[in-house]
């Protein structure tokens with residue numbers, strides 16, 4: 001998918017790719033056993049149900065004229081028994097199939113989530129989160145029925161149809177042909193609306209995806225919305241997307257209504273014809289009144305599975321519209337992954353080399369060009385420079401969150417493109433600009449990257465970053481529950497927690513992207529002390545706009561014009577009186 005937004009429809013596949021169905025069969029096949037049991041139960045239930053018209057015919061033609069009261073009671077009891085057995089079998093089948101449906105969606109959803117965990121940053125850069133979410137939650141739910149009951153019901157309805165055909169031909173061939181005469185008309189109607197129905201369902205999936213994306217974005221940005229009093233504008237955007245969804249849904253339903261409407265009408269016409277033809281040819285030995293009654297029963301039963309089949313077909317194309325989206329996500333290539341013969345990156349010292357590195361997020365728009373620098377193990381590097389120059393991009397490349405477009409990036413001489421991602425990232429401590437806090441306790445949040453860390457280690461990390469004091473001030477201390485995104489915490493507190501989380505991993509290379517931007521100057525000074533100790537012997541990349549915090553770094557790189565414009569220690573760069581000097585003196589004056 002190219003870059004997408006909440007009001008841009010995703011590309012629709014046309015015509016239907018049968019591969020999607022074959023892939024769905026992989027999940028269905030895993031449920032073979034319970035599905036066969038359900039099928040057999042249903043076949044029994046349907047077979048028993050089919051005997052009812054035969055009993056009726058016998059009662060009308062034989063039992064009633066002969067006034068055999070005892071037999072009449074017997075036949076009535078038998079009819080009741082068939083209904084009871086049918087209901088019991090149908091209930092058992094429903095239970096089995098509910099479980100099968102849930103097992104199928106459980107597996108699809110697990111595969112989707114697993115895949116989403118591996119997809120690179122780029123995938124998430126390119127689309128609204130709501131469009132991803134709707135696939136995992138809603139779309140998977142929507143295909144459950146079609147992949148479980150849909151298949152079974154399809155087989156059953158075909159069997160049902162066959163049985164009914166056999167029964168009715170056995171009773172009367174001429175009237176059976178009358179019943180069948182409506183079939184070509186029905187097939188013609190279905191052929192006419194089939195493509196439109198498919199497109200309509202695809203459009204519904206698109207519009208619901210757009211609506212979901214916008215709702216999700218609006219909820220995430222609700223604070224900004226209220227700050228700028230944009231509620232009315234947002235409501236009108238929501239109404240527009242909602243209206244689009246409703247329109248597509250209605251269009252789809254109108255098409256769908258055509259099916260039962262046609263079936264009902266055809267069934268009524270055929271039913272009338274049976275009485276007409278039956279009564280006209282009513283003569284002893286041919287069509288008795290009992291036969292006509294039985295045949296009109298079969299006519300109704302014959303059209304019921306056809307109606308059911310067309311409903312199954314309808315939910316099938318509806319499901320396919322969702323399946324396409326689900327499999328599209330599962331097929332999304334994991335572009336940042338281990339190469340076939342990837343090696344483990346051995347425990348590193350922390351030498352980092354950018355060897356003629358070029359990088360573009362979007363082809364043709366280089367953010368970095370022919371970047372060359374070498375960082376020795378244990379060196380502390382500050383990346384400074386104007387907004388949007390490429391500082392975050394540089395540190396993201398070191399952890400291989402994106403593949404570089406040209407050149408090589410080496411750690412201790414190992415090309416990072418050739419080592420296992422896990423072995424690379426597990427030796428890095430990265431603190432992103434967004435200090436994301438997960439729902440759970442503060443303890444859980446610090447422990448996030450090292451599940452085996454002891455409480456003592458967690459507290460030590462928190463102390464190093466000066467987070468221990470404020471954490472203990474909470475009523476439940478480290479066991480304090482925080483909400484998703486840490487809504488109970490101040491921005492600075494979130495940064496300190498995520499700082500502790502990064503340190504706990506004890507990384508050889510530490511990357512701090514605006515790690516202390518929201519922390520007050522006093523805490524920052526204290527933090528700096530702890531950090532200086534901690535940074536000893538580790539390679540570190542520190543991005544900071546507040547230059548006072550990076551003054552003491554071994555080397556400062558001024559990032560600009562797709563590369564490093566200046567590089568040196570604070571004193572060297574100040575003596576040079578270049579861009580860094582200007583930036584530093586400007587900040588000093590402001591302070």
Ligand SMILES: Nc1ncnc2c1ncn2[C@@H]1O[C@H](COP(=O)(O)OP(=O)(O)OP(=O)(O)O)[C@@H](O)[C@H]1O
Pocket residue numbers: 125361362367385386387388389390391392393394
């Ligand atoms: N995911 C992305 N897709 C496309 N372009 C991007 C993406 N992320 C960043 N950019 C672009 O790359 C350039 C460098 O961005 P980067 O975040 O590295 O800058 P920065 O120097 O860290 O900025 P800041 O100081 O504001 O954090 C910017 O022009 C930005 O628009």
